Amino acid sequence: MTDRPLSNRTARLARAATVCGAGTKLCPAERATALLEAIIEPGDRVAIEGDNQKQADFLAAALAKLDPARVHDLHMVQSVIALPEHLAVFERGVANRLDFAFAGPQSRKLAELVAAKALRIGAIHTYLELYARMLVDLTPRVALVVADKADRDGNLYTGPNTEDTPTIAEAAAFRGGIVVAQVNEIVDRLPRVDIPCDWVDFVVPSPKPYLIDPLFTRDPAKIRNENVLMAMMAISAVYEPYQVQRLNHGIGYATAAIELILPTFAAQRGLKGKVARHFVLNPHPTLIPAIEAGFVDNVYCFGSELGMERYVSSRADVFPVGADGNLRSNRALAQVAGQYACDLFIGGTLQIDAAGNSSTATKDRITGFGGAPNMGADARGRRHDTPAWLRAGQEAGESLRGRKLVVQMVQTSQPNGAPSFVERLDAFDLAASAGFALPPVMVHGDDVSHVITERGVANLLRCRSPEEREAALRAVAGDTDFGRRQSPEATDNLRHRGIVMLPSDLGIDEKTATRDWLAAKSIDELVTASGGLYAPPAKFRRTTVAAA
Amino acid sequence: MTDRPLSNRTARLARAATVCGAGTKLCPAERATALLEAIIEPGDRVAIEGDNQKQADFLAAALAKLDPARVHDLHMVQSVIALPEHLAVFERGVANRLDFAFAGPQSRKLAELVAAKALRIGAIHTYLELYARMLVDLTPRVALVVADKADRDGNLYTGPNTEDTPTIAEAAAFRGGIVVAQVNEIVDRLPRVDIPCDWVDFVVPSPKPYLIDPLFTRDPAKIRNENVLMAMMAISAVYEPYQVQRLNHGIGYATAAIELILPTFAAQRGLKGKVARHFVLNPHPTLIPAIEAGFVDNVYCFGSELGMERYVSSRADVFPVGADGNLRSNRALAQVAGQYACDLFIGGTLQIDAAGNSSTATKDRITGFGGAPNMGADARGRRHDTPAWLRAGQEAGESLRGRKLVVQMVQTSQPNGAPSFVERLDAFDLAASAGFALPPVMVHGDDVSHVITERGVANLLRCRSPEEREAALRAVAGDTDFGRRQSPEATDNLRHRGIVMLPSDLGIDEKTATRDWLAAKSIDELVTASGGLYAPPAKFRRTTVAAA
Known part of the structure; x- marks a missing residue:
């Protein structure tokens, strides 16, 4: 469609003047x-x-x-x-x-x-x-x-x-x-x-204030031990060895768990000031304890989060706050920051296939992507180096460039019992039924560096063939059809080569992976950590009200 | 370095008030x-x-x-x-x-x-x-x-x-x-x-207006027949078969030649409205004839170009002009547009090696990149498809994604006689002497889709091995040491497989590749094409003054 000439704007504005009155x-x-x-x-x-x-x-x-x-x-x-x-x-x-x-x-x-x-x-x-x-x-x-x-x-x-x-x-x-x-x-x-x-x-x-949703708030009370275990593995297998200082977290209980064990588990490992210093992230309430512990230098924001306004204003040293005292977020610039100034994206998904492709699409739902594919892709135009980027590139066999760390965290089964690992993504069926030229893959397998489940970590950077990549994924797919297709011997072989790491390989005793590590275990504790500045939206206050 | 707290801002502003006076x-x-x-x-x-x-x-x-x-x-x-x-x-x-x-x-x-x-x-x-x-x-x-x-x-x-x-x-x-x-x-x-x-x-x-350079102006009088030949090949081998509608041009006489033969050579091939409709580009004066011919729907701009102000204002249907009547450019957003909304980047370079890596770095100069690596890279986070992107992906053997077209145009020898094709980039020496972790490669070989010289076009998308890619590059490297290492038989083999195209393979008679195709042959003719609105900076008016 060819754009019409600018003169048409004048005609439209003239018509509008008959509605609003001239000169206003x-x-x-x-x-x-x-x-x-x-x-x-x-x-x-x-x-x-x-x-x-x-x-x-x-x-x-x-x-x-x-x-x-x-x-x-x-x-x-x-x-x-x-x-x-x-x-x-x-x-x-x-x-x-x-x-x-x-x-x-x-x-x-x-x-x-x-x-x-x-x-x-x-x-x-x-x-x-x-x-x-x-x-x-x-x-x-x-x-x-x-x-x-x-x-x-x-x-x-x-x-x-x-x-x-x-x-x-x-x-x-x-x-x-x-x-x-x-x-x-x-x-x-x-x-x-x-x-x-x-x-x-x-x-x-507008007759009433615009609608806004607190999409990025996760109640610490709902974080389970499995989430904590995966968070511990993420820190041990990725944040620490790659020295990840600049990063972006997806939404979910597993990433919320990471945020909440920075001041405990990560601090105990001596990682304060060494990892997770610069975030590109909305002001997640679960980030408050890490900020208050001095773990986080700064956070650049796509948007804000309901209830976090006063806390964010009080931490102008951390968040992008203007001279007026309030946050200014910017989704376009934050997406650029996530792509070019972050060494790690870590997020969840619904399905992963044998090639490591992941998707949140199912046959009856056209969900779309949001920002994940942009964050969860290697930025090939990037030219500055960091230890994290260089190490990831070396592991992947790159000689002239580094690699972005793209980590997918997923429990082997979804809450409804459906397996997270599948031989074929539902996205392929959706593409066929909706007439898309390509299936709506959220993160491509060749961009994923690590997959973390409650069973272990697969380092796909070290895989040198599609077969090896597939074996690494099956090794962490647990008790699913997808996982059972792999022999224990094959998994042991991958462990010996450092491609697959079980919790014990990372020095993590699974029995100690509990909610006790969480720096805040409830919304109330987040409010306390914020010095009373975080004001949770009504839907997150329910438990408190019930207890009162 | 940890950022200091915001309170320090107040102290700085107080000191400034003693210089400027309070409240101003x-x-x-x-x-x-x-x-x-x-x-x-x-x-x-x-x-x-x-x-x-x-x-x-x-x-x-x-x-x-x-x-x-x-x-x-x-x-x-x-x-x-x-x-x-x-x-x-x-x-x-x-x-x-x-x-x-x-x-x-x-x-x-x-x-x-x-x-x-x-x-x-x-x-x-x-x-x-x-x-x-x-x-x-x-x-x-x-x-x-x-x-x-x-x-x-x-x-x-x-x-x-x-x-x-x-x-x-x-x-x-x-x-x-x-x-x-x-x-x-x-x-x-x-x-x-x-x-x-x-x-x-x-x-x-400021006591005098800020300095600004007309960096993007190329005098049509300096475009040579070889540039026209390469421009014709670019249109025949890339723009036309891939139906490239959204694109970004680098600076140089070869891309200026493309701009100037759109209303002649490309129009004669029936490509008006089919290719080169949406540009992400500064207002290159050499774009004027194509705009006036109705070839170009719109142009989004990184910056402006000295002398183009009045012309741009007159074409608010094409350029991003505000209600005030003047262009607003935006380098950050234009870089995003170039990365995510363009199917083609075509630009020049100084050196290309056997892997297709290109660089403008030489041992004694730390030039940097500007925007080229961002434009000249496959945007792996991209998810929308176009015919150009899908075809490039198919040729490259991709099954789940398309590919950006990244074309490097270079004459086999530089104006100073130095060969453009080399076994080893100077960038490697620069990295060693400057202590960089990686050599400053501008465009990586695995991101390049086509290399065009005055000898022909190498389609690297169709190469299935590093050896094949190298052979394709040698086939278009002409009479250089790099090119002479290849037998004519090997080149013929690549031609038969559609990997290498000589001008004759594209139906181009080299004798007809002359400046006659240029829709404007001088700065004066660009002024005329603009209806007198383009006001060339002094350094480009010299020839006119001499002739007057």
Whole structure:
């Protein structure tokens, strides 16, 4: 689709003036749908800010109310499909094309709509490549974004959850696009400016604050001994020998366990100041004890996390806090930081196949990737070296470059009993049924350096053939069909060669791998560790309330 | 080095107030060195904006004047080493550590200073990874940036050459750092805000406008027939068969030739609307005829190019132009766009070895990389597909991913007669003498998809072994020692298998490969093509003046 000339912007703005009044950027909430009808034309590419955390929910609802007889065939470009309204635009015939990065709770419904041909998916992206395409070949004609506050000139303040807003606004504003922001309030003077008013055409005060989810909070009470064991192995087999100082953690109880045993297990091994100094990570509450123990020098953030605002503000020496005293996060820059300034990505998955490919896709759900493929890939454009990167490269047999450490942590069986190790990923079936050119593999096997289960660690860097890699994976797959296909002798051989490490090979007595290592064992203890500054969202306070 | 707490920022600002006066961000030019002495402490990490194009030259000079008895051991973090003042800080003992991305005219002097132990290089980076590290482990305590204009609140307007400024300012401002901007003028009202005043602590009006170089301008008069031949092969062997729509061009006469034969040679092959629609590129003047011919849909820009301002403003449908009517470029986002939203990078090099590794490093010069390694690498985190990416992946034998097209264009001999193909890169010697852990390879052989010389095209994707790759390279290395080691029979064999293509194999009659294909043959003709809007810098107008 060829972009229409800029002059068309003038016509759209003239129509909008009949809705909002001339000479103002403020649009009353009740006229939001009328505004969108004035500025959006059939066939437009529209970016709506559906972030990992915060949502432009009011504008999403306004968009879903458009009359499909007047506005139709829209091409939606958005990071996350999170709300029913995000799919309603397709069900109602307002939009019919979608390019996105992640669909969490809506993944099943999305798959149904694709099967029913209510929409066509262009591609599933990582966050960073979706932003990249917004600048190049998926340039938005209209961008609907969300911020905390605006002033009357249209300057925006995002508060700690800056996330995608500056990038989406920049992509649209400098392509003759029209930028509309929903805000919680209009104020005379902003705490700081996150997006300058020249980039914003309209501001809509929303009747209620935008929706935001505490997606990155894990209750320490739910961390099990197996998670602690895997965390201990991660530190012993990866953080310590590779001297990993700069890293990114995925979400999950296993990585939360790592965060919580830094000040105990890792400190006891003398690793304070030697590993895990620089994080690229949202402000996980489970990071508080490590920060308070002086383990962590700094944390660069994709977004924020509900309840962490006051604590983060109090640790401006650790988090990216502005002169106004609040966090500014930036998902695009954090993805860049994760790719180019981290030596380790460690995260979980649902399925791993014999080649080490992993995926969270299942046949009936189109979940997407988010940021994991970007983090969980070797950045071949990287040129600076660190001990971690050089050692990983040497182990992999590289002579001219290092390697990123990409660690997948997974229990051999999922909570529902399904095996995590499979001969064939469900992603292959999904690709066939959804008509994708390639299966949606989250992390490719040839990018994975280590797989950690409750049984042990497989170092895939040291494997010199696909067969060896497969044997290493079977060795840590435990009591699954996949694991039982391997003889104990073959596993012993891999142990002798340092490719497979069982807990005992790492000097870990499994009986000692318990929750006792956790520096905080509950949300309450995290609050205490924060000096009372962490304010857990209601859903995480339930246990406390029950106990009171 | 552990970052000091934020409270120290307050002390620094208090000292600065004694220089500039309380309650103002404006610092008179004559007090610039005093201001820097007030805010910088020994051992600080300091980012100075030395961009690919514009330079914070006044602040660089002020920094070089600091008294090393008071300010010393600085750790400089900067994209480009471009000015004598950038090295003077090391010669004078003000700074002793350097992390950077590119050193053009200063590369020889830099190598001398390293040999004399006047400074220690941390690493040579790509632009994008240097920004990434500024957010993570090379966070600047003080950032010295440059913009066109500021208002009295400290809001900055960069004009078209936005380049690195927002990224450097963000990295420093949200780490308790201090941001100082030199500007050409202070105005009451800015055309637009590029960096909000909350991110800027001090503004220094410079006595003269900042230095900026037209680095991306190539005079069509200097393009030779050989460049045209290579451009024709690039279009016939790569753009056309892979349907390359999204791409990035390096700088050089060969890529300038491609730009100038799009509206002639490529159009004659029926490729308008089918290839080269979306560029990630500075506004190269040699792109004007293709834009005017409707060949190019849009161009996203790292920076701008001197003289192109009015033309770019007139083509807001093509370039990222704001509501103020001027380009906003963004080097960080453009690097992301080049990595994740381009299917092709094509650029030149100085040396290629038998493995296909290429480098611009020579023993006596530490030049660095700039952005080339980032562009010239396969982005393994990419997940969306295009015909170009899928075809490249299939040819390379990939089953689960595509491949980026990375094309190196090089004449078999350099203008000084030195062979471009060598058994061993000078980069290996440089690594040894400078003490680098790895040789500074610009583009790794295993990331290169095609090498094009005036003799032919080698498709490395189709090579299945290092030996085959080497043979393909020797086949296009022409009359060099490197090329003569190959028998004509071996080359014929590679031609039959479609690995090597000579001009005749591509249907190109070498006699017709002449400058006649160029849509503009001189700077004057580019001006004409732009409708008189392109205003060439003085150094490119010389020929015209001589003829007048």
